[in-house]
Amino acid sequence: MRAxxxxxxxxxxxxVHFVEPNPPRLFRNTAAFTSxxxxxxxxxxAVTNLFIENASECAWAxxxxxxxxxxxxxxxxxxxxxxxxxxxxxDCRRRGETPLDVNSLRAGFGAAQxxxxxxxxxxxxxxxxxxxxPLIDEPAAIExxxxxxxPFRGLLWTVSFASVSTxxxxxxxxAWSYAGDATLADRIGEVVKAELPLQSTASAxxxxxxxxxxxxxxxxxxxxxCAVPAExxxxxxxxxxxxxxxxxxxxxxxxxxxxxxxxxxxxxxxKSTFKASVExxxxxxxxxxxxxxxxxxxxxxxxxxxxxxxx
Amino acid sequence: MxxxxxxxxxxxxxxxxxxxxxxxxxxAHRVFVSGGVTxxxxxxxxxxxxxxxxxxxxxxxxxxxELRSAIFASWLGASGEQVVRRTGLVPDAQKPVSLLxxxxxxxxxxxxxxxxxxxxxxxxxxxxxxxxxxxxRALTPAACGFFGVMARLSDRVYGQLDLGILTSxxxxxxxxxxxxxxxxxxxxxxx
Numbered sequence: 144m145r146a147x148x149x150x151x152x153x154x155x156x157x158x159v160h161f162v163e164p165n166p167p168r169l170f171r172n173t174a175a176f177t178s179x180x181x182x183x184x185x186x187x188x189a190v191t192n193l194f195i196e197n198a199s200e201c202a203w204a205x206x207x208x209x210x211x212x213x214x215x216x217x218x219x220x221x222x223x224x225x226x227x228x229x230x231x232x233x234d235c236r237r238r239g240e241t242p243l244d245v246n247s248l249r250a251g252f253g254a255a256q257x258x259x260x261x262x263x264x265x266x267x268x269x270x271x272x273x274x275x276x277p278l279i280d281e282p283a284a285i286e287x288x289x290x291x292x293x294p295f296r297g298l299l300w301t302v303s304f305a306s307v308s309t310x311x312x313x314x315x316x317x318a319w320s321y322a323g324d325a326t327l328a329d330r331i332g333e334v335v336k337a338e339l340p341l342q343s344t345a346s347a348x349x350x351x352x353x354x355x356x357x358x359x360x361x362x363x364x365x366x367x368x369c370a371v372p373a374e375x376x377x378x379x380x381x382x383x384x385x386x387x388x389x390x391x392x393x394x395x396x397x398x399x400x401x402x403x404x405x406x407x408x409x410x411x412x413x414k415s416t417f418k419a420s421v422e423x424x425x426x427x428x429x430x431x432x433x434x435x436x437x438x439x440x441x442x443x444x445x446x447x448x449x450x451x452x453x454x
Numbered sequence: 455m456x457x458x459x460x461x462x463x464x465x466x467x468x469x470x471x472x473x474x475x476x477x478x479x480x481x482a483h484r485v486f487v488s489g490g491v492t493x494x495x496x497x498x499x500x501x502x503x504x505x506x507x508x509x510x511x512x513x514x515x516x517x518x519x520e521l522r523s524a525i526f527a528s529w530l531g532a533s534g535e536q537v538v539r540r541t542g543l544v545p546d547a548q549k550p551v552s553l554l555x556x557x558x559x560x561x562x563x564x565x566x567x568x569x570x571x572x573x574x575x576x577x578x579x580x581x582x583x584x585x586x587x588x589x590x591r592a593l594t595p596a597a598c599g600f601f602g603v604m605a606r607l608s609d610r611v612y613g614q615l616d617l618g619i620l621t622s623x624x625x626x627x628x629x630x631x632x633x634x635x636x637x638x639x640x641x642x643x644x645x
Contacts, residue, residue, distance in 0.1 A: 157497075157626070440541070
């Protein structure tokens with residue numbers, strides 16, 4: 144009997160934890176900003192290098208090819224400037240008979256930039272070639288034109304055989320079929336649809352992004368900034384790991400520095416989204432927060448980190 | 455050989471002295487009611503003394519059905535009170551308010567003992583009750599298993615000491631099964 148009584152007393156079980164009867168009323172908010180994009184003008188030039196057996200069809204072949212390119216690029220909309228086309232085989236008898244006039248291209252693109260001062264002009268060179276044979280002089284000249292005709296490296300599209308587009312390291316290529324191919328405009332148009340207009344990040348910074356929604360500002364007494372991305376501008380937001388008393392007249396904000404993407408093909412441009420998380424307290428902010436039953440209690444206002452995020 | 459003969463002569467007389475008395479503490483088909491004190495101890499930071507009442511109807515000498523109730527005057531103990539005073543934190547255990555159960559009681563053994571100049575007739579009993587432990591927040595399902603002593607004090611008066619284990623399911627920070635020690639000391643009468 145003596146042994147039974149202590150055992151029975153010890154049998155009192157069912158864990159008892161001390162809890163906060165008036166816990167801090169907390170909420171979590173994520174302030175997000177997504178960068179915007181602006182369209183850049185399409186400034187382009189056609190460079191033809193055709194071999195046509197019947198010389199009488201040379202001009203026609205060149206014109207109809209350039210017309211197809213023009214029609215396709217027009218579908219991109221927006222501001223467009225077509226720089227004077229260059230023909231590297233004027234009578235269609237010998238490929239590369241006339242060298243590419245890089246200076247002329249540079250002048251043309253420069254003039255376009257002057258005409259469109261508030262934009263970023265990245266030149267687009269559309270090279271048309273109907274011979275499945277390696278080029279000799281043209282690659283160096285085209286590369287020079289891409290590299291030097293604008294502050295931004297020019298884009299190169301080819302309408303050619305694959306061997307030529309590969310040799311020129313073209314950004315995009317459309318297969319050559321035959322002069323006067325009625326599908327050429329549509330096939331180029333598919334590339335246009337995917338890549339144009341070129342896009343740039345709309346601004347260098349996000350501006351002040353509110354960390355709390357309007358309705359939250361009305362009820363929040365104190366808040367903490369829990370996490371910000373690396374793109375957050377220093378000193379543009381309340382310090383991390385500190386409890387701040389909300390000043391309703393000056394709600395907290397954050398500014399993000401936006402990585403700049405300039406005149407990028409549409410397919411490779413992506414908008415950036417930045418998020419900062421905030422924990423707000425609407426009542427009992429100096430009371431204890433207990434993460435889980437049995438865990439140590441901490442006064443929320445004294446905690447160096449956010450409470451809800453680590454649960 | 456002499457010892458064997460002596461034993462044979464003595465044994466019948468010794469056996470002749472064994473007598474079985476009729477049961478004095480008779481319970482069959484009678485109602486017993488009692489009241490007394492109790493204390494629920496379940497390690498919940500509450501001191502829970504209380505008053506207990508029970509009524510049992512004996513179907514025979516060995517088995518009875520019973521109703522039992524208790525009312526607790528619970529208050530937070532000194533250690534819990536100190537935590538509350540210093541931090542404002544409170545235990546998540548619910549404060550016992552009352553207990554209401556019904557169950558079965560069984561006599562395990564009957565005996566008597568000489569106390570001073572009197573003879574005390576008693577029974578060792580055990581049983582199981584099911585019911586509810588009412589707390590300050592909810593009605594919680596409860597079960598109580600017990601062993602005890604029921605002693606005849608006079609022709610109509612009896613005393614009873616039960617030592618029980620009370621279990622219940624309670625919603626604290628999480629839902630838990632609680633167990634506590636529940637001694638009951640009551641004094642009653644046969645109706």
